[in-house]
Amino acid sequence: MAEKIFKWPKYIKKATFHYCPGCGHSIIHRLIAEVLEELDIGKLAICVPPAGCAVLAYHYLDVDMGEAAHGRAAAVATGIKRMLPDRIVFTYQGDGDIAAIGTAETIHAANRGENVTTIFVNNGVYGMTGGQMAPTTLEGQHSTTTPGGREIVRDGAPLDLSEMVAIARGSVFIERTAVNTPKNIRATKKAIAKAFRIQMEGLGFSLVEILSPCPTNWKLSPIDAANRVTETMTKIFPLKVIKDGAGQI
Ligand SMILES: Cc1ncc(C[n+]2csc(CCOP(=O)(O)OP(=O)(O)O)c2C)c(N)n1
Numbered sequence: 001m002a003e004k005i006f007k008w009p010k011y012i013k014k015a016t017f018h019y020c021p022g023c024g025h026s027i028i029h030r031l032i033a034e035v036l037e038e039l040d041i042g043k044l045a046i047c048v049p050p051a052g053c054a055v056l057a058y059h060y061l062d063v064d065m066g067e068a069a070h071g072r073a074a075a076v077a078t079g080i081k082r083m084l085p086d087r088i089v090f091t092y093q094g095d096g097d098i099a100a101i102g103t104a105e106t107i108h109a110a111n112r113g114e115n116v117t118t119i120f121v122n123n124g125v126y127g128m129t130g131g132q133m134a135p136t137t138l139e140g141q142h143s144t145t146t147p148g149g150r151e152i153v154r155d156g157a158p159l160d161l162s163e164m165v166a167i168a169r170g171s172v173f174i175e176r177t178a179v180n181t182p183k184n185i186r187a188t189k190k191a192i193a194k195a196f197r198i199q200m201e202g203l204g205f206s207l208v209e210i211l212s213p214c215p216t217n218w219k220l221s222p223i224d225a226a227n228r229v230t231e232t233m234t235k236i237f238p239l240k241v242i243k244d245g246a247g248q249i
């Protein structure tokens with residue numbers, strides 16, 4: 001009998017994604033849905049989606065949702081988890097959301113050791129609003145607000161948000177992955193599953209940073225955008241487990 005190797009994930013709604021061709025958000029949604037199903041925690045899950053291209057995540061992920069204002073997801077997740085400790089609470093945030101306007105909420109939630117999980121989608125730009133520079137924009141990268149390329153002296157260096165969160169004593173597990181190749185997609189799914197398991201065990205704050213193509217604002221084809229992740233982004237944001245275990249690094 002033929003083996004079924006592909007099916008519609010239980011926690012993805014029958015909707016058509018609005019994401020651009022080659023965008024990483026679609027893949028990441030699917031991975032989250034697969035992990036929720038495999039860990040049998042979909043009915044317990046509460047997602048706090050961002051302001052950003054994934055603001056409509058509630059159209060796609062079939063789990064409870066508690067929308068947050070731009071950058072406030074870690075604070076909203078804190079409140080939800082403290083009121084409903086038996087639920088699995090996760091934020092889903094872009095780099096503008098988490099590493100610019102939401103830096104304070106994120107660092108302090110991590111430092112308090114809030115038992116929540118953060119999915120941090122790093123595409124190096126403010127995608128939804130048209131491709132402005134984000135804290136994670138690379139040196140020399142063109143954006144609508146750095147038309148001649150990001151200059152470190154003028155604009156600052158790319159921000160290592162995940163490493164900053166790792167320094168916070170209450171964070172437990174932090175890994176940086178990518179969704180530009182099948183191998184990296186598989187590693188991302190493993191990392192998301194580990195982050196959720198840490199929350200299920202009540203161990204504290206977990207975060208998975210996922211390097212994710214934004215072909216539209218990078219002005220590249222989907223294939224060239226996927227290649228750029230390995231060729232350029234991973235040189236500045238290496239794929240690795242940044243922290244595995246409680247305490248300060
Ligand atoms: C308080 C506030 N300031 C600004 C905005 C406008 N805004 C919406 S999405 C966004 C940036 C989103 O970029 P990012 O978080 O990187 O997510 P992406 O769209 O790239 O997935 C901004 C600045 C807003 N919604 N609320």
Ligand code: SF4
Nearest residue numbers: 019020023053127214
């Ligand atoms: S603008 Fe970028 S991040 Fe937003 S949906 Fe399109 S490819 Fe994805």
